[in-house]
Structure formats: C-alpha cells, structure tokens
Amino acid sequence: MNCIKKGGFSNNFLENNKKLRVGIILNNYHLETWEYNILEAITKSDYATLELGIINKNRNDTAKYFDKPVSDRKTLFYHAYTRLEKRISQCKPDASALIDTRKFLENVPKIEIQPKMDIYFDYIEEDDVKKIKEFNLDVIIKCGFRTLKGDILNAANYGIWSYHYSDETRVQGGPPGFWETFERMGERGVTLQILPEEDREDGIVLYRSYFSCESHIVSLNNNRCYLTSSFFVPRTLKKLNTIGDEAFFYAIEQENKKIQFYQYPVYSIPTNLIFLKMLIKHFYRIGAEIIRNNFIPKKWFLLYDLNDKISTSFSRFKKIIPPRDRFWTDPHVFFKDDTYYIFIEEYLYKQKKGHISLIEMQQSGKYTDPIKVLEEPYHLSYPHIFEKNGTLFMIPETQQSHSINLYECTDFPTEWKHRETLFDSVDAVDSTILLHKNTWWLFTNIVEPGGTENYNELSLFFSDNPLSRDWHSHPLNPVISDIKTARSAGSIFKQNDILYRPSQCGNPYYGYGIKLNEIVTLTEKEYREKEIVFIEPKWEKKLKGIHTLCYENRLTMIDAFV
Numbered sequence: 001m002n003c004i005k006k007g008g009f010s011n012n013f014l015e016n017n018k019k020l021r022v023g024i025i026l027n028n029y030h031l032e033t034w035e036y037n038i039l040e041a042i043t044k045s046d047y048a049t050l051e052l053g054i055i056n057k058n059r060n061d062t063a064k065y066f067d068k069p070v071s072d073r074k075t076l077f078y079h080a081y082t083r084l085e086k087r088i089s090q091c092k093p094d095a096s097a098l099i100d101t102r103k104f105l106e107n108v109p110k111i112e113i114q115p116k117m118d119i120y121f122d123y124i125e126e127d128d129v130k131k132i133k134e135f136n137l138d139v140i141i142k143c144g145f146r147t148l149k150g151d152i153l154n155a156a157n158y159g160i161w162s163y164h165y166s167d168e169t170r171v172q173g174g175p176p177g178f179w180e181t182f183e184r185m186g187e188r189g190v191t192l193q194i195l196p197e198e199d200r201e202d203g204i205v206l207y208r209s210y211f212s213c214e215s216h217i218v219s220l221n222n223n224r225c226y227l228t229s230s231f232f233v234p235r236t237l238k239k240l241n242t243i244g245d246e247a248f249f250y251a252i253e254q255e256n257k258k259i260q261f262y263q264y265p266v267y268s269i270p271t272n273l274i275f276l277k278m279l280i281k282h283f284y285r286i287g288a289e290i291i292r293n294n295f296i297p298k299k300w301f302l303l304y305d306l307n308d309k310i311s312t313s314f315s316r317f318k319k320i321i322p323p324r325d326r327f328w329t330d331p332h333v334f335f336k337d338d339t340y341y342i343f344i345e346e347y348l349y350k351q352k353k354g355h356i357s358l359i360e361m362q363q364s365g366k367y368t369d370p371i372k373v374l375e376e377p378y379h380l381s382y383p384h385i386f387e388k389n390g391t392l393f394m395i396p397e398t399q400q401s402h403s404i405n406l407y408e409c410t411d412f413p414t415e416w417k418h419r420e421t422l423f424d425s426v427d428a429v430d431s432t433i434l435l436h437k438n439t440w441w442l443f444t445n446i447v448e449p450g451g452t453e454n455y456n457e458l459s460l461f462f463s464d465n466p467l468s469r470d471w472h473s474h475p476l477n478p479v480i481s482d483i484k485t486a487r488s489a490g491s492i493f494k495q496n497d498i499l500y501r502p503s504q505c506g507n508p509y510y511g512y513g514i515k516l517n518e519i520v521t522l523t524e525k526e527y528r529e530k531e532i533v534f535i536e537p538k539w540e541k542k543l544k545g546i547h548t549l550c551y552e553n554r555l556t557m558i559d560a561f562v
Contacts, residue, residue, distance in 0.1 A: 004310065010416040020138040020241050023052035023156065027144035031103045034095040034226040035143045039104065047241035048234075052108040052135045056144050058117065073110040077272045081279065082175075082218070089219045095226035099118070115145065124152040141233055148195060158245065159194035161206065161236075163229060166190075169260050173267035177222040178372055180213045182278050184285065186508030187483050188213045190225060192232045204256055207232045209481035211456055212506055214229075216286045224453065231448060242475055243525075254527040256414060265328055275500075298511075298544070300327035300561040306365055310495060313558040315539045320359070320367065325349055328357075328370065329559040330382045332491060333552040334392060334413075338363055340555050341413045343394070345381035346370055354527045356383045358413060363554070374407065374416045382548075384491060388466065393419065395431045404444065405426050422469055429455065430488040433466055436499070443501070445487050455506055460527055472524075479527040483507055485515045490550045492519070501529060502549040511545035511561065513537065 022042055031039070042048045057425040086096075089543040109296060111131055115122040122145045124132075132140075132155045142148070142162040153160060168190025178187040187210050193203035212227065215221050240248045270278060302320040305311035322328045330345040335479040339360055346357040357370035374380060378400035385394045394416060404426065408419040422431075434441045442461040447453065457478035461471040480486045487500035499519040505512055514535040521528040537543035542562045551559045 008288050018241075019046070020048040020237055021051045021136060022048050022237070023054060023135060023137045023140045024050065024130065025054045025056075025140060025142045025144045025160070026101075028058045028406045029055070029100060029105070030098045031101050031143065032095060032226070033093060033097045033099060034230040036101060036104075036143065037227075037230040038143075038233045038511075039101065040238070041230075045234065045238065047238045050105075050108055051137060052132070053105050053108050054109055054140070054144075055112045057112045058112040059349050067270070074271045075275075077179075077275045077279075078175075078269050081275070085217060086219045089217050089223075091220060091223040093227065095230075117146070120147060120337045122146045123150045124148070127149065129155055139237065142195065144367045153197050158240070159204075161192060161233065162195050162203070164191045164193060164203070165225065167210065169262060170264060171267055172262060172264070173352075175269055177213070178216050178227065179267050180268075181216070181218045181221050182282050185536075186213055187211060187506075188221065188225060190229045190232070190483075192229075193490055196510075206236050206253065207481075208482050209456070210507075210527075211276075212453070212483045212510075214509060217284070217288075228453065239476065255486045262490065268336045283560065291441070298327070300329040300347075300559055302328050302331055302344065302557060302559055304361075304555060304557045305363075306363065306554050307556065308554060310551045311463075314558070317556075317558070318365065319354065322346075322550045326327060327561075329561075330548050331550050331557040331559060332383050332385050333550050333555055333557060334385050334387070335553040335555070340552070342367075342557065343373070343383040343385055345383065346369065346372070347381075353379045354381045356380050356394070356416075360413075371414065373414045376401070382430045382488075384430075386435075386466070386491075393467070395422070395433060397431070399427055399429050399431050402427060406432050420467055420469065423469065430504075432488045432491060434449060434499075435466075439524075440464070441522065442466070442471060443488055443492070455487045455504070455510070457481045457502075458488070462524060474527060475525060476527055480529075485517065485531065489514050490548045491552075493551045495551070504547045505534065509545070510546040514546055514549050514558075516549070 004150070008346065009444065024039065026473065033170045039050065042050050056524045080519070111128065113124060113128045115124050129151045137156040139158050141404045142160050148160065166172065168191065170185065171179055177188055182547070189208065189210050191205050196203045196469055209232070211225050213221050214257050300426040301322060303317035304320065305317045318330065326346060326348045328344050329347055334341045334342045339362060342361060344359065344361040345354045347354040355372055356374035358373045359370050361367040361369050374396065376398070380396045380398060382397040383394055385392060392412060393405065394407045398405045403421050404423040405415045405418060406420045406422055409415065409419050428444045430441060431444040434443065440463045444459055445455055445457065446459045458480040459477045460474040462474065462478045463471045471516055483506045484505045485503040492499060492501045501516045501517045501519055503517055505515050513516065515531050516535065517529040518532050519529050535546065537546050537560060543560050545557050545561045546561055548559045
C-alpha cells in the first residue's frame, strides 16, 4: 500500500522496528561518491536493507552529463567555464568522483529496464513495474533516470525519494548552484522529497536544508552540498524506522501544509552574452573581496545596555571598543554580588589566535579593561559558562583541538583548569548548555565525518550529569539543518517563562545577523523551535554584522563588526 493518498498518509505502522526494504534506481553501475555514500550507509545500518537495484538500459555505463559534448552553441561559454572551474578547483573529497558499484551490488538482485522516453519523461513498462512490486519495497531511492511518470510512482510503500538541488522558494530551474553563487544569494537549498503521483503537482518534502554559498566557485559550493546531502536519506530512513510511519508522516504532513509562493524567474543555463556579463561582474566582486579581506580586517567590538528587561533598541547601546591590534567578541555573562563578569574572546591579529579574557562591569555600567583568564596552544572562543552546585564551569570553543572541553573555575573568577573532555575526535563549535526540567542539554554544531559543516547543522545531546562524558544523542539529530539558524549565538535564556535560543544567521555571509528562536518543545524524543525575530545590523550604516546576543539580569550584550 502506498503511503501517499489523496486524503493524506497511511497508518501502516512499522512493527518492532523491522528494517526498511530499500531499492535504488540507477542510470548505470558507476555512481558519484555522494550517491555511493548513501548505498554504503544503508547497507551498514540497523534500520534498512538494500533489496533491489533498478538499472537503466538506455544509458551508457560510464557516461555522465558533464562528459557529454555540448551541442547548444548559445550556452557554450557556460559549459566551457564549468569544465575549467571543475578542473581547477580539485575538490577533496570529490563528491562527483565515479565509483564502480558492481562489486558492491554483487549480491543485490537487479532488474535492467528500458524505459519509454518522450521529450521530458521516462515511463516504465507495466511488466517491469510488476516485477519491482514483487520485491515489496518500502522506499525506492532515485539516483538515475529522468523525471518518472506512471505506475512506477506506486511501486514502493513509501514512494520514490528524490533530491532537488535548490531552494524551491528562491530558485526554480538550474543549473544547480550556479545562480546562487554568481548572484551572491548567500545560501542554497536542498530538499529530499517523495515524487508526486499523477494527481499531485508537487512532491512531498521529507527533508529540507539550507547551505552556505559563500565560495566564489560553483563546483566547491556544489561539492559541499552534495556530500552533506548524502546524509539526508540515511537520517530520514532511520527516523521513519525508529518512530514508525504514523508519527513520521503526521509530522511530514504538518510541515507540508505551509503555503509557499514563488516570485522569481524560472532560471536556466545562461546564454553566452549573459554569461560573459555575469562573469565580469563575478571576477570584479572576487577582486574586491580579496582586497577587503587582506587589507581591511574585520573590527569586532562589544555593545551593551542596562535596562529592567532585555534591551531591544540597539541604537541606544554603548560601545566597548578594543585597541587596534585586536578584537573582542562572543560575550557571555555571569552575574554575582552586584557585578557582571563578562567572558569574551580576545583575538590578537599578530598571534592569529584567540584566548578568553574577562571584563568586570558594575550595575552603573562602569567596567574594567579585559584580563586574560584562559589560554591554550590553540584558538579559543565562545566562552559559554554555566553554574552547577555553586561552581562555575566553562565550555569554550576548542575546535582546533578536535574536542569539546569543560573547564572548572578553581579561583573565581580568574583561575580555570581543564576538568573533562566531554567529546573527543570531533569538530564542534559554539557548544551551549541548558538545564531544563532536571535534564542537562548540550546544543552544539558538530561535523559528521564525510562532508557536513559545523555552522550548518545543530545537534542536541542530553545527560543527567553535565560534567561527565555520558551524553546521549537526540534521535532527531541534527535537529536543525539551516545556515540561517543552526549555529548558536549565545546562552539560552528565559523571559516571561519562554525559553529563547539566540542563533546566528550566516546568510548572506558569516556573522551577518541573529535569529531569536522560541524553544517550543524540548524532550528526549522531540525538539521544535520557532523564529521570533531576525536582528540585522541596520541601525548604523558602518555595521556589517552581529553574531552574539547575551542577556543576564538587566544587562543585554551583543558584538558587532565594521
């Protein structure tokens, strides 16, 4: 039975966590690396098994789109540039590198199919569809063929899953990643969806993510995007297997109820003249950014305001400006005995490395010069602090040590020592602790081996003891996959019995703005938040970005750069 019906989703619950039966549609036996990663993850998993390979007989075994000759002279410049860029960029690991999967699929049943083809669509013969249905597949993953039509869309219990490599609300058409890069959109989207049946116009979105598009090179942006998106199918299969299809598709149905409009042109491959104009503009921007980044360093500084409640009018904030040889950022505040203890990242340009310093501020607003309180051989930043049983602890960002480290304050407030390594062999940033309903929660942006980024995805862990290594991964990890809101921007705070999580918005560039999000649901099985406000650096013309917000007992602090 297909889960996608005119009235909604089925209630065909997966009993006893039975493994999902998965088939995969291929153009040939040579898969790109990111596609191969999906197969490998499925076969090594405890939630799914690979039961069938569906091979397209119409495709040459080694041909790939980018290897084919270009017949349209109107877009010759675009194709020439794309090939040149790919050769120069030399992505490592290369998401598009071909891997022969014949040995990998040796023990997997295979059906070779010759579809009927018209200008746009592929149709699978009725007899072939019947053969596929005999395998009683739960999911079919589409890594081949063109747009499919006909009864093949009903060949698996939970439909055919396919990737769409753009943000359908901003870019429709293609080529993937080109317009997002050349038009400096700052981000690009990816969706995993169930292909629509004949009576539906749009597919059902299973997973949506937004990536940074800061690189000037399309192939680098695409490479990063493809590698990370290879995690989406395994994550979604695991979630479906873990919670069952009733709960899974109910949540999916709620997300797909949102109305979305498209107000931009439908994009296509640019013609030669349009591409040349875009290329000149593109190189001009690259040159300007190289000059700016090398000769005009970002100048981060602190701003604060004292009020009876959180301050929301940034034009009234007072500035704390560092000397010219350094910058100050990432303020985290602890209040004790009528004094604000403000821990910051202090970065010296000459050393090219940050350490943790402390500013003390009175309730009158009078403050001291920073003093260094914690330094390591590697870069330190984001000095998140929390208290437990009267002792102050800190989790600074220690990404360069490939660990999440906990420090204990041994002589308040200036003496600190390493207490525990909470996670090792990880690349993580901006870890933030929260005590909520007698459970300790750790929010962190952590890199999965093989392609994810630490500013794009937020993961959540919980524990009874925040001072130990005993942390449990949330079943929905990563709970957020969006460059505009995933990375933490300061401590979580409560106002009027509402929990607020500040997060960074990395679009159109890193450090641009802050999202303030209300934590709606936080349990060991669920997590949900909603955006309340988007803070942009618009109250002064010179400001370029803000990326930390802290509120503690009348003191509101942010950082900003020009």
